[in-house]
Amino acid sequence: MPRYESLAVGDELPSQTFPVNRTDLVRYAGAAGDFNPIHWNERFAVQVGLPNVIAHGMFTMAQAVRVVTDWVGDPGAVVEYGVRFTKPVVVPDDGVGASIEVFGKIAALLEDNKVRVDLTAMSAGQKVLGRAIAVVRVP
């Protein structure tokens, strides 16, 4: 686990790339109870003006925070986490799917050993989350 006194603003966390395919979206829909057809039904997604089926925003949010939780080890150390959903993660049914690449950088060292991490999540060359910020407490 990283230690507070060893951290500095600007430090980068290990980045990660998360694959996402249609099976992931169906599994997430079931686990989260979100069966909006834009996340699994291409006909419907296209009908409402989307390029294709898109990932649940909350799925992307869950992926992005892993850069923080894998870094600290204990996910219970996260004291705050927020994102803005700016662009959809489009998931084609092409046997490959999409990927979400996530970068994290220490933006501030706060009181009580808390650290603010700013996250960047990219898919198909676009930023898919805005103002993605996690605050985590480290020893």
Next chain:
Amino acid sequence: MTSRGVTGRAMPLDQSFVGRTYPPTAPYEVGREKIREFATAVRDLNPAYLDPEAAKALGHPDVIAPPTFPVIIAIPAAYQAVEDPEFGLGKSWVVHGDQRFVYQRPMRAGDRIECVVKVEAIKSIAGSDMITLVSDLRTVEGEQVCTAYGLFVVRPDTSGAADAESVGTAESTAEAKAGES
């Protein structure tokens, strides 16, 4: 998405709904297997979610839930407001604009969580209403666990989306924006 159905809502949302609080939801019992299912679904196999001994080694009484797990409780609770007939969203297309959680402690197996939803703000920008809902998630014993802030963008235009598969409301991200461009 340019056409406007006759059923589309014409009036901006009533500001007097700001401050409205809904009754606590029925307790949701957080279970180890549901946490496992959710963690598996987001492909996050952190032992703190799966193995009670690993969680205890980190100082937690039982397995903890991933940071976004509370959405399972918060979103259905938020629908109390979204589907409130007095609110008058009708068949409007609702998209999830942003989401933030503030944690007092991690949610964990064994928690019995109730959720109180409050309408925090209503804004109208460029023909879209934006509703901020604050959800207070606490144990039935009264221990505060997490506060969830969700911004929902209400689009007056259903564009047949609601008619196609009876989706009165829809969570997602910026897809409506993508659809309009």
